[in-house]
Amino acid sequence: MAKGIPYNIALKHYRAQAERPMPQTDFGEELLRQYHPDYLRERCVDLTVGPNAGDPCHRQLAEVLQGDARIDEADLAGSPEVETDVLVIGGGGAGCAAALEASLAGAKVILATKLRLGDSNTVMAEGGIQASVEKDDTPQQHYEDTVKGAHGELDRSLAAQMVMDAPEVIRWLIQQGMQFELDQYGDLMTRRAGGTSAPRVLYFRDYTGLEMMRVLREAVFNSNIEVWDYSPAVELLSDESGHCAGAVVSSLKDYKYILVKARSVIIATGGIGRMHLNDFPTSNHFGATGDGLVLAYRAGARLRDLDIFQYHPSGLAYPPHLAGTLITEGVRSAGAYLLNAAGERFIDELKPRDYVAAAIIRECAEGRGVYAGDGQGRPSVAGGRTPGATDGKCGVWLDTPSIELRQPGIIEKRFPKLLHLGTKCGIDPRKQPPLIYPTLHYQNGGAIIDREAASTVPGLFCAGEVCGGVHGRNRLMGNSLLDIIVFGRRAGQAAAKRAHGFGRGPKKITIEHLRNFRRELMLANMPLARKSPLLFPAYAKFDVDSDYDGLRKTAAAGFIND
Amino acid sequence: MSNDPEKLISLRINGKDISAPRSHSVIQALWYAGYPRVKGVGCLQGVCGSCRVLVRRAGSNKVTTELGCELLIEEGMDVHFLIYPTPPHQSYRLEEIRSSWEVQAKFHEIFPEAEHCRHCAGCTSTCPKGIDVERGVELASKGRFSEAGELFVECVMCNLCQTACPEMIAPNHVALFSRRVTAYFHIRPSNLINRLELMRKGGLKVIE
Structure with a gap:
């Protein structure tokens, strides 16, 4: 890999400038094929066991999907049992929306979450939430932009449902107590997102997710919903017909398992950023390890x-x-350019995210990036691994001073988080551009669901990032905060409805499906060494930590993964 | 080179002596030194309020509160993680407040301790986001909810202010109440209402 221009030299040549010409080059699909990390076929394998056997899957994700369970029957002997109508797994935006709706519908709801309520990617979302509310915009345009961003490879009925629910979702959020940016007449302000045909993103500063999450968390705490924090689910329960019938929840507080028998289960565990696919840094929360997909x-x-x-x-x-910390797309939406080390624009900054990310990777791979190593000419550790992960030290400028030149005061007023981040980096983003590089952000795929958020397993609902199909091959800015509330609410309503209509009578509830899965793994000669779900990234050393409150260098006994 | 990011720094975290490169945050330093840490780790980007730490710097008697994911390690620093406290003790539902005329009365029912503020400034000095917490409580007590809420835009609900209060006020929840009633009673955007009305009448269907 070409190393790029050293940081100090590039910075010396950088000049804030209000206008710069749009680059004329358009590489189209070829850009993605050559530089987007998804297109590296050697990063994928075909799954050998399970419902998706034969389908391509990222190598690292395949390892956990085809991993062995953390528990077997012996671990559960004597574990206490609890019954509920609805069990929600995950305490982010989708989980809270689901729990609130199920509770409102009269169901007894338990919400179990791995860390604290609200610890999620939702709280970190910055840019906003899409809803067509402007007079020259329609749900149809919103739908078509979503389809186009997705490269057409999405579940159209889910996308249609999402855009039609959007305005009502905004009303619901306001009634939960969420604030949005308003103009002088009290109307919702909108901004453009990459790949949209109209300004459609509603927002609150660059803290849209924080505002949403603290409000939803407060709403859940002030409801009948029972919240179990520090309680990751490690497996689902099933009945004799293979329907989902609850989950095995572990506690990080007393290291015990609880069997939660539920009439409906909603998985809302989010994505996989902390698996650091292709060695990328991530913008994701510490807990985003793909647990729900495995379950x-x-x-x-x-x-x-x-x-x-x-x-x-x-x-x-x-x-x-x-490294990996997110700077909202709202900054580019406000007009910030992307500049290479020579101070040139190299892509239309408001193309969909996959194109823009690929273009940045290209600039760095071809030596036009800014190299922020030690400044002493030490070679890149990850030299040669192109495209994709650099050693995390190469990037391009996000030209924030240019928007400040055009609209003095905009950064302080609209992007307080960026300003705060600048302080932590020792730069003032109004005067000096931050150095950026693509960061692993979102899992486009996931569980297949229908309009009611029902998965292909009866009794199991999924909502939010853990699902696939809503965004196809590429999600637009502002469509994930929308997705989690639309399908979170739908999952909550449908799960409560199913629980009400549930027949009584004895049902044998077990983890029998694990035995079958393990047999499949053995027949396929798969290694049983890898345990999943991961629960935490490897560097947190969870599996050697037997005391979560303290520090122990050498743990005597593992907790779950013994 | 004095600002070499790889230079090792020695410090103490939760009573353990460790060393780690100076470019590391407190949490990264722990992981670097081989110690597990799961509890008290959250978004790692300064917005979830999970990784609250008490910090004393070399040669100083002053103890400050910060967020461990944002705090870069320094030579001789002494750091302690604070375990996350219990959820809020007060309880309310917005839909039980019948109109905006009642908000102030309801507020003092829900948060009776808010008007007992001693103005000790403990809450303000613990805030890792530099919010004027005490002022927010005062404004809310006077019924100026919109103004009070506005001060707390950057609040990450880390609960440090609650821990610091001798009167058991939960200033962050006071502020969140203020923000929520403002939205619940006063945000009525005409562009959204128009759109909802049009869709209620069956307009604007999506053709797949």
């Missing part, structure tokens, strides 16, 4: 699009302790 897959749920992920163009590339 659903072993219980027999069909997944889709397991080979396509979103790399957000503007992750911070420097300094290293903040």
Whole structure:
């Protein structure tokens, strides 16, 4: 890999400039094929066991989907049992929306979450939420932009449902107490997203997700919903007809298992960023390790699009302790350019995210990036691994001073998080551009669902990032905060409805499906060494930590993974 | 080279002596030194309020509160993680407030301790986001909810202010209440209402 121009030299040549010409080059699909990490076929394998056997899947994800369970029957002997109508697994935006709706419909709801309520990618979302509310915009346009961004490879009925629900979702959020940016007449303000035909993103500063999450969390705490924090689910339960009948929930507080028997289960565990696919840094929460995909897959749920992920163009590339941190697309939407080390634009900054990310990777791979190594000419550690991960030290400028030149004061007013981030990097983004590089941001694929958020396994519902099909091969900015509330609410309503109509009578509830899955793994000669779900990224050393409150260098006994 | 990011820094975290490169945050330093840490780790981007730490810097008696994911390690630093406290003790539902005329009365029913503020500034000095917390409580107590909420735009609900309050006020929840009633009663965007009305009448269907 060409290393790029050293940071200090590139910075010396950088000049803030209000206008710069749009580059004329358009590489189209070829750009994606050559530089987008999804197109590296050697990064994929075909799954050998489970409902998606034969389908392509990212290598690292395949390892956990085809991993062995953390538990077997012996672990569960004597474990307490709890019954509920609806069990929600996951405490982010989708999980909270689902729990609130199920509770409102009269169901007894338990919400179990791996860390604290609200610990999720939702809280980190910055840019906003799409809903067609402007007079020259329609749900149809919203739908068509979504289809186009997705490269046409999406579940059209889900996308149609999402755009039609969008305005009502905004009303629901306001009634939960969420604020949005308003103009002088009290109307919702909108901004453009990459790949949209009209300004459609509603937002609150660059804290849209934080505002949403703290409001939903407060709403859940002030309801009848029972919240179990520090309680990751490690497996689903099934009945004799293979329907989902609850989950095995572990506790990080007392290291015990609880069997939660539920009439409906909703998985809302989010994505996989902390698996650091292709060695990329991530914008994701610490808990985003794909647990829900593993649980659903072993219980027999069909997944889709397991080979396509979103790399957000503007992750911070420097300094290293903040690498991967997100800078909202709203900054580009406000007119910030992307510049290579020579100060040239190289792509229309408001193309869909996959194109923009690929273009940044291209600039760096071809030596036109800015190299922020030690400044002493030490070679790149990851030299040669192109495209994709650099050593996290190469990037391009996000030209924030240019928007400040055009609209003085805009950064302080509209992007307080960016300003705060600048302080942490030791730069003032109004005067000096941050260095960015694509960061692993979103799992486009996931569990297959219908309009009611039902998975292919009866009794199991899925909502939010854990699902696939809504965004096809590429998601637009502002469509994920929308997706989680639309399908979170739908899942909650449908799960409560199913629980009400549930026949009584004895049902044998077991983890029998695990035995079958394990047999399949053995027949296929798959290694049983890898345990899943992961629960935490490897660097947190969860599996050697037997004391979660303290520090223990050498743990005597593993907790689950003994 | 004095600002070499790989230079090792020695410090103490939760009573353990460790060393890690100076470019690391407190949490990264722990992981680097081989210690597990699961609890108290969240978004790692300064917006979830999970990784609250007490910090004393070398040669200083002053103890400050910060977020461990954002705090870069320094030579001789002494750091302690604070375990996340219990959820809020007060309880309310927005739909039980019948109109905006009642908000102030309801507020003092839900948060009776808010008007007992001693103005000790403990809450403000613990805030890792630099919010004027005490002022927010005062404004809310006077019924100025919109203004109070506006001060807390950057609040990540880390609950440090609640921990610091001798009167058991939960300033962050006071502020969130203020923000929520503002939206619940006063955000009525005409562009959204128009759109909802048009769709209620069956307009604007999507053709797949």
